[in-house]
Amino acid sequence: MTHDPRPLIARFLGPGAVEHGPFGLLGVSPDDCGPDRVDAALQRQLDRVAAHREAETPGADDVRLALHAAATQLLDPRVRAHLVERWRPSYAAARAAGAQRTAQQPQATRPAPVAAKPDDLDRRLREREDDGQRELIRVMVFIGAATMLMIALGLVAILAIGSGGAGGGGGAPAARNPTAAPTPPSAQGPDAAPPSPDPQAADGQTEPSADARPSARVATDLVDPRRTLHELRECAKAARGDPNAALPTFDRLVRQLSDWWVRYDPAVRRACDDAVLEVLLAMAASPEVLDAAIESVASHSAAFVAAPGESDKPRARLLPAEVWPVAWSVGMLTRLSRERDVPTRMAVAVSDALDARLGAARPSDQTFESGAAGALRRLPALLMNDRSVRGHVRDSATGATGSTAAVKKWIEACRALASDEAAAERALIEGLEQILTTCREPEEDLGVFEAVGLLVREIRWRAGGAARPRLLDWFRDPRVSDSDLRVVTAALAHGSAAEGVDSTMVFSAGAGPDDRSRLRASYAAAWGIETAGRERASREWADTARAAAAATYPTRPDELLRETAAAARLNEAARLIWRGEGQAAKSLLSDTALAQSLGPNAPPPPAPPVVHTFTIGGRATNWAERYLAAERSIPARLELIAELDRIGRPIDLVTASLLAREAVIGSPIQVRFAAARLAGQLADEATIVHAVLDELPGAPKTASLGELVERITRQRLPRVTDPGWEIAARRALVERLLGMLARGSPEARFEEYALLIADSYLRAASLEVARGAGAAAEGAVLGARSLWSAVYAEAAAAAPVEAAPVPLDMIERRLRGRLSLAEGPVQEFAAHQVSIVEAMAFVISGERPTSARAVGAVVERMQQERRDARHVFEQLLATETAALRLWMIRLGVEEGGAP
């Protein structure tokens, strides 16, 4: 134990047990502490712990270890003599003073209470139960009081909002102008003025009644971040002693942090994140308190979780005061999900909370930043009125709780998280696109109108950035309405940072489909996008693509995958060229590190350590010998387990098998617990996973075994009493070990190429690249799935295309069918990959009717090669090469020609 165990000891054994060192702990007198007496006392105290309601908790384990350590001390004659000399005076004084103790009053001839006075033990056990019940009552009273306090605060908030107070997202500084009256874009052209909501909003200060929710959040005042950090650390210390008492403080600090993290220095914020984790770990001894603390973190993003039975009701929009807390909460949960050495209960609760909030969009990179960014990506539409809301939509934009104020908060949070200006621009343009494509028309909803104008003015519209090409896409995107374009272009022309845009480039009220193309061309010319891209990058791309398309397919699986990764990179570059991001395409093509890792002369990866080793000798083997020599001695075995924790990794198979056996079937329970705890901490050692797997057939099905397997496999399993538990546990262990050993196999290189493929697809779908072990499989599927959605949308917008080789509805049905057949992550990726190509063929056949036959030939060839393939990697390469050929057609790259 690394923390003060005294509160724990007092909880299980009474306050008297923390006095007088080991004598109080064991309940023996310094005057009568022979070996027999000590053994009897040890057993008695262990029985008391075992009879406690929390006997199965880690806290109980800690108390057991303390008892054994105390017994070990008193069984050593020299140590005993020293301790007797030290504690006898105070023990005698306390006894003489008649202090009230719950420890025994030992006398030389009186036998141990358990053996001689069962009534006495029963009474003490009842006292312990009463203590536990009193504690439960205290907790319930506390929860009730907290609830009353929250209701009171809510009432105060209602009053504050009703009077137009300065709530809503952190007390926006006076320099801000949160209640700007809406103004239409001041387009001067006769046809340029877009219809806009009433420019004279009735009352910029009046809070819309539709948004007056009783539970509207009121932000706390800004506190010095360093003070918050200091308080969090103090809270962690307090929580080790009394988790219950620390909980309200934790709630308060978490609220402060969630309300204001955007304004924190990133280093201080990260330190606060670590401090939050420290508090949670300190509360781990009390499962109920831990649950409440995790809920305290998660509750700030409850708006992401749909209430049951309310899916058919209009969604309430997020208020400004909720924007930063939502992002913080999801970011913090993501950060917590990275931790391995945490109680399973906590890991499961965090994982469940994240699944409810982000679902499949959970980032593989488990950092605060990725989680918060993921939450922010989902927010823009949630800041606007639900599409089905009728009435009061005008008023909901203005004021301190209006959607405009919320968008400003969102912008500030995006900038705080962005690593650079380019990332910030990407975040803002994606947010703007989300509002344009999913929210009400700006002419119907003032909030949308203002949000669009605000975002357009915030975006820098830099050359080479993500915003300019995205705008060009919107002219072709059927999801972006004429009304959207009017408002966007008007804002661009008046008041934005976009260069080269004037009032003649505002989409007019009476414009038709041709005007969209014309205006698009104007913007492309003004910004020099497509021509510049073609000139700079296309030539290089064309040469590389022609060579790749003409190359013979290799035969070895690793070579097939390597060529697939190279083709995926070319296709990613092609997409960038098509979108006008020529500079980005050029950078991708010239990334020498990437090129070297993909080329045939790529250096082999460093050999991963062989994990299945069998060695004799060394410190670990010596440990195994000493452990076996300890035979049935509990103190010796506990001490050796603690020593193994200090020996360090790696753990060889002899040691691992011994530890696993003890963890699974060791006796007595305290040894089993200690071994299981250490085995759980060593869950990243393949030898441990292997050993636990092989000990499973003979293992008794206990809750601790279930926890150990969950911890090792990082999977949630059925209860051990469930008939399917054994199969689920074995399957999970086999999967885990197979994955670990696979990294040491000759096929390990597959993972490296898989990661490159995943990254290409993720970037093409504008998602964060994959990070961490095992990220490739997940990332590849996520990227392919997202890219499929994007390409399918493109195809749906282009439909109908009579000349397409595969009809659009059949493409979608085929995907469903392929997914029903797919087994494993590679086939699942392959299913999406081929559907993407079929959809691309559909689109290109529509764009270039004269090339429809060539497109059909590409698809036919791909289908034949896939049918003939004997390995799934052959299919991947055939499909990726087909995509490359389609890009060549789309970009006008023909044999011997240039774009």
Place this chain on the structure above:
Amino acid sequence: MTRLLATLTLAWLAAMPATALAGGHAPHQPDETGAPLAAPAGAAAQRPEWVERRLAALRPERPREYLELGEEIAEQADNPSMRTLARTLFVLAYETSKTAPDGRAAQPAGSSGAAAEGDLRVSVCLALAALTDREHERTWLRAIAASLGWKAGRADGGARRATAAIDPAALDLSNALSLIRIGEGRQAARLLDKPEVAQLLLRTERLLSPAGLTGGEARVRRLMAEWPNCPECRNRRFVRNAEGVRLCPKCGGRPGPRLLQQELLYQLRLESSILQGVQKSWVAQSIVDGGAPLRDLDPDELAKTYSVDPTRTVWRDGAWHEPAAGTRRGAGAAGSR
């Protein structure tokens, strides 16, 4: 003839599995073969007269008649050769529909379900699916039908197919492998003595070698026999001598055979397969399924899958012939289907 059929079947099965596994067929299939047997000419004696008559009347211009005859035969099929014949008819129905004047024949009156889609290809796929007892094949055929527009009775579009039930012997076999690895051969033997467990090991032994070769089962039994338990320490892991407690010199403190990492990997592959594990990395997945390709949803694959020659669509003298050859008596090699 029945004995000849059995002999030919065994010989063909012995030759098939290695190539089938190397070709990427999903592992742990109860039946390694991917195609029906070629019915020997002698099977003609088993066909009723009405079947012969109806076969002889088939013409490639009327594809639906192939389907209808196949359905009637499938209803009454009580032996493998008749089921094979039904399959052949279904496939020929599809193949002939591609070139027939009216491939999408109007549905028969009163039809419902899949036929209501008005697409003979869908009917063919569903008819083949009804005839197979292999879950994976049935899923594939139904997926083809769905891609052609058939709407399944229950929503299964886009979702992973329902996992087939795990073989009840899978857990015992997996446990037996663990027991062998830790030198508890006697306990492992009790599990492997169960007939269903022994059968499962025989069926899946090819997963124990990277090349899909046989011999895995023998190797497992040999390891089991070599390690009933440690002869020196009886699996206690240590011995006591004048120097005190020492690790057992025989087993080194960890009873059980010394496996190379690669061998352990393939044992895990077998266990993952029979327990239906879901891998989380491409490399692990490749190890488990050997890089099995994703089966495509192309009805043009049916002929190849069921070893049907799509050019031989006319029945004459107990065999299928090409239409032009079929009109000339005795001309052309007779396919023995």
